[in-house]
Structure formats: structure tokens, C-alpha cells
Amino acid sequence: MTELSAHPTPIPGLLVFDLPLHGDSRGWFKENWQRAKMTSLGLPDFGPVQNNVSFNEEAGSTRGLHAEPWDKLISLAHGRIFGAWVDLRPGETYGTSFSLDMGPEKAVFVPRGVANGYQALEPKTVYSYLVNDHWSPRARDSYTYLNLADPTIGIDWPIPLDHAELSDADRSHPFFPDVDPVAPKPPVIVGASGQLGRALVEHFPEAVGLARTDIDLCDPASIDATDFSQFGVIINAAAYTAVDAAETKQGRRECWQVNVTGLAHLVEQARKHRVPMVHISSDYVFDGTQETHDEDEPLSPLGVYGQTKAAGEKLVSTLPKHWIVRTSWVIGQGNNFVRTMVGLASRGVNPSVVGDQYGRLTFTRDLVDGIDHLIRTAAPFGTYHLTNAGPPQSWADIAKRVFELSGRSSDDVTEVTTAQYVSEKQSAPRPRNSTLNLDKISATGFRPVPAENRLFDYLDEIQ
Incomplete structure (x- = not known):
């Protein structure tokens, strides 16, 4: 069984966690978020206040790339995804990307200012995430978006986007040259x-x-x-x-x-x-x-x-x-x-x-x-x-x-x-x-x- 562990990525603050799955003939159990253990491994004590779940009916359902005004910890309850992240914070790593094929045995901490997107690789994938601020229409207005198909970043989506299921809004997001960096909170x-x-x-x-x-x-x-x-x-x-x-x-x-x-x-x-x-x-x-x-x-x-x-x-x-x-x-x-x-x-x-x-x-x-x-x-x-x-x-x-x-x-x-x-x-x-x-x-x-x-x-x- 995999031990709980944390791994850095090329994007500062973006952490990948290996989560132990405790399984038997009935299925499996995991500690999806364990504050004491995970903060000891470098997870910021980010104080989540809301848990959201996204259900994806078919493989190829694709969402993003959204830099939201909060930190988030993402994981899966069922299925697999290809996750992709792009640093949209000003600085040396602006535009740096990272991707990962992940299932329930992984979790990813995404700091504010890093755009997040994913593509479901299996039907009925259940994507869950904790955030440390409450969603509101005002909060949505402060999102920063990047087009999933941006050629500058060049994310290699496993299912080509012209064969994937995208929302009209995600298809219309700006490309990298037109994106304003996400400024830190003043x-x-x-x-x-x-x-x-x-x-x-x-x-x-x-x-x-x-x-x-x-x-x-x-x-x-x-x-x-x-x-x-x-x-x-x-x-x-x-x-x-x-x-x-x-x-x-x-x-x-x-x-x-x-x-x-x-x-x-x-x-x-x-x-x-x-x-x-x-x-x-x-x-x-x-x-x-x-x-x-x-x-x-x-x-x-x-x-x-x-x-x-x-x-x-x-x-x-x-x-x-x-x-x-x-x-x-x-x-x-x-x-x-x-x-x-x-x-x-x-x-x-x-x-x-x-x-x-x-x-x-x-x-x-x-x-x-x-x-x-x-x-x-x-x-x-x-x-x-x-x-x-x-x-x-x-x-x-x-x-x-x-x-x-x-x-x-x-x-x-x-x-x-x-x-x-x-x-x-x-x-x-x-x-x-x-x-x-x-x-x-x-x-x-x-x-x-x-x-x-x-x-x-x-x-x-x-x-």
C-alpha cells in the first residue's frame, strides 16, 4: 500500500499527494483530506470552507482552465482524469504548466492564481474539491481564464479537444497572450x-x-x-x-x-x-x-x-x-x-x-x-x-x-x-x-x- 506522501511540481506551491487506499473485497477507503498529516508534509493550512463535486458522465468531458480566487485541494471519488495546471501568477514561473494522469489515489493542492483544468478519462468520473472561500457570483467575476487549446502552453490532452465535450464558455476563453496575470491580494x-x-x-x-x-x-x-x-x-x-x-x-x-x-x-x-x-x-x-x-x-x-x-x-x-x-x-x-x-x-x-x-x-x-x-x-x-x-x-x-x-x-x-x-x-x-x-x-x-x-x-x- 502506498504511503501518504507529498511531491513538489515545477509550479511553486502546487503539490501532488499520494493517498493510501485501504481496500478489501467490498471496495476501498481513503483519508481524502487529513489536516494534521498533510500539513506536516507541506500542505498549507488553507482552511477549507466548501466542498464541491463535479460528476462527469462520459470520458472526454473537459473543463477549464480556470484560475479561481482561492486555494483548492482536488481529488477523485471515482474514475480517472488527466489534470492540467498553468501558473498565471506574475514572476519567473508565469506560464509554467504541469499535467498528471490521476485517480482516487492522488490529490493535488492548487494555490490561488494557478489555472486548473481536467479531462475525464473514464465514464462517471466523480471529481471533488475543497476550497477556502465560499462561491458567489462576485467571486466568479474575479476568475482568470486560459483557453484549453492554447498553443503557447501546448497541453497534450489525451482525447483531442475536437472530440471532447466542452462548454461554450470554455471554448471561448482567451489565449495566453491576452491573459492578465493573477495579481497577489494586496x-x-x-x-x-x-x-x-x-x-x-x-x-x-x-x-x-x-x-x-x-x-x-x-x-x-x-x-x-x-x-x-x-x-x-x-x-x-x-x-x-x-x-x-x-x-x-x-x-x-x-x-x-x-x-x-x-x-x-x-x-x-x-x-x-x-x-x-x-x-x-x-x-x-x-x-x-x-x-x-x-x-x-x-x-x-x-x-x-x-x-x-x-x-x-x-x-x-x-x-x-x-x-x-x-x-x-x-x-x-x-x-x-x-x-x-x-x-x-x-x-x-x-x-x-x-x-x-x-x-x-x-x-x-x-x-x-x-x-x-x-x-x-x-x-x-x-x-x-x-x-x-x-x-x-x-x-x-x-x-x-x-x-x-x-x-x-x-x-x-x-x-x-x-x-x-x-x-x-x-x-x-x-x-x-x-x-x-x-x-x-x-x-x-x-x-x-x-x-x-x-x-x-x-x-x-x-x-
Whole structure:
């Protein structure tokens, strides 16, 4: 008896499975889809939601070639087919074909973007397939078709097509030169108008950017109105980040509403449509007693903002496919610490800056590059720390450096303690140490750029 096994093909992601048939005088039995065993052999955990069956009365019944907007696992309950597949995804293997004579002892996993067709070789062939999205007229409108008789691909059908049974629709499908490649599902960026959101939109021109006017995390109906099934990954850069205001009665409510309650609805959309999520979190999930924080350090937030970000991490971590990206001291477009110091330097102001909080700057261009790296390389799901590299600095250290690079003396910056700075202000508690260990993301092949290098570049841009 054949052992369950998986075999790659010239089309990336298209897998052929040998299925054991357990038979006796009564007939045979097989495990047509066995999640644990087959995923251990390389089958993506594709989450099927619908099972379809196609009955083919006569040998020569031919169907395809259809690239459908979902993944599918095909197999036979009775008879034999000649199966044919063509990669219609853009890239090096665009137009690559693969064919196989198969019976009930085989199954084939067909990833989204690969056109699928077959020809029944025996009467009363029963063709069955699992798909990971529900069929609908809207879904049918997004199919991509290729003509079965296309001479460029040159599929060698066992029964010539002029002697086969085809539908009029399949006979009229376009030939290869007229087929548009099946584009991957685009990312969606939630929080597209913020510092990080704008950098993400610029970096991912194919992405759909959703600002607060497009989706309101305080309104569940607004989240539910967005069709997340059309996206390949959700990048959540939306958050309530007014750290000090979060300590007020109204701010506390708004912070929890956006960072936890609204995020919970977003997580459920990701779960419903099986869309991976990138979620941006913060050094504020730690109390700062450790000089450097690892990804597996227990959460210990000090204030309301940190508490909501910690709760948000727990929600996102319930998704099978997620990357939580913790970062700190973000610098990009819009108002931020470096821009403020440049403005003060240019106006001749001598500021007092906190000198007993330590961490690293994170420039949005590098944060975006790191997020892109995690997605593009399919890095293992989980939590990653991502900032710029280099030695930890205090806010006062950074301010002094900005003043020097702006033509002012570093002595014009007065270093004060946190207690002195907040003595007459409404202020949230902040971690003393915000330095995040970068070993884990570095192990994936991403090398964060030193913050000092990026500071030079950033000052050139804004000055």
C-alpha cells in the first residue's frame, strides 16, 4: 500500500499527494483530506470552507482552465482524469504548466492564481474539491481564464479537444497572450494617515490605505463594512497614542476603545477571512526595569496606553497567522521629537530634556522595511522587536545631537530628570528603559540600520 506522501511540481506551491487506499473485497477507503498529516508534509493550512463535486458522465468531458480566487485541494471519488495546471501568477514561473494522469489515489493542492483544468478519462468520473472561500457570483467575476487549446502552453490532452465535450464558455476563453496575470491580494493598511501609515502607503504602492475617514475602530459597523477577504495581509498601524491624555477620564475610554475593543473587531475579521495580520505594538508594554527587553519578557505595563497595547497583543496572538512588531520612539512624517528639537534649535530656544529614559529611535523607513521583510520572507509568525540599531541613548542625548547637527551647541540643551520634567504636568508613567533586543529579527536576515546614520539622513530631508 502506498504511503501518504507529498511531491513538489515545477509550479511553486502546487503539490501532488499520494493517498493510501485501504481496500478489501467490498471496495476501498481513503483519508481524502487529513489536516494534521498533510500539513506536516507541506500542505498549507488553507482552511477549507466548501466542498464541491463535479460528476462527469462520459470520458472526454473537459473543463477549464480556470484560475479561481482561492486555494483548492482536488481529488477523485471515482474514475480517472488527466489534470492540467498553468501558473498565471506574475514572476519567473508565469506560464509554467504541469499535467498528471490521476485517480482516487492522488490529490493535488492548487494555490490561488494557478489555472486548473481536467479531462475525464473514464465514464462517471466523480471529481471533488475543497476550497477556502465560499462561491458567489462576485467571486466568479474575479476568475482568470486560459483557453484549453492554447498553443503557447501546448497541453497534450489525451482525447483531442475536437472530440471532447466542452462548454461554450470554455471554448471561448482567451489565449495566453491576452491573459492578465493573477495579481497577489494586496495588503491593507489600517491607520494610513499616521506617521507610520503614510510611510507604509509609500512603501506598498499596491496596498489599500484606510484612514480614519475610511474605517473607524471606534465603530464596529465601520469595520464590518470593509471586505477583508480581498486582502493578502492586514497591517494595523492604527492606535490611540496620546500617552498622557490616556490617563484622563475621557482619554482612558477612547484609548481602550481604539486599542482594544476596536482591535478585537479587526482581529475577528482577520480570523473570519484567514488573513495574516501585522500589528504594531510598543515598548510601553514593559515597565522598563530591565535594561534591554526580549520578546519573551512578561508584560508589565505602567500606564493606560501600555495596558491597552498589552491587551491588544493578547488579542492578536490568538490569530494563527500574526506578526506582532514592537517598536519605540518612532520618527517619520508629521510631529515627532526630532522635528520638535530641530524647530527649537532654529528658533534659538534652549530646552530642558529628560535624561533618565533610555532607548533607541525608530525611523519609519526602517520600520517599514522590517515589516516588508517579515511578510516577504514569510518569517515565522510571532512577536518581533524592531527599532534602529546602535547604543541606547536618552532623550537628552538625542536632543544634544540634533542641536549639534543643526549648528547649535549641545550645551544649549539642559538635561533634567523625569521627576523634574513632569513635576507640574499631567503625565503618564513611562518605562525608564525602552531598549528592545534586536537579535530575533536579525536572525531572520534583517539588519537594522544604526539610528545615528538615519538621523543624518532625516535632518537632511527636513532641513
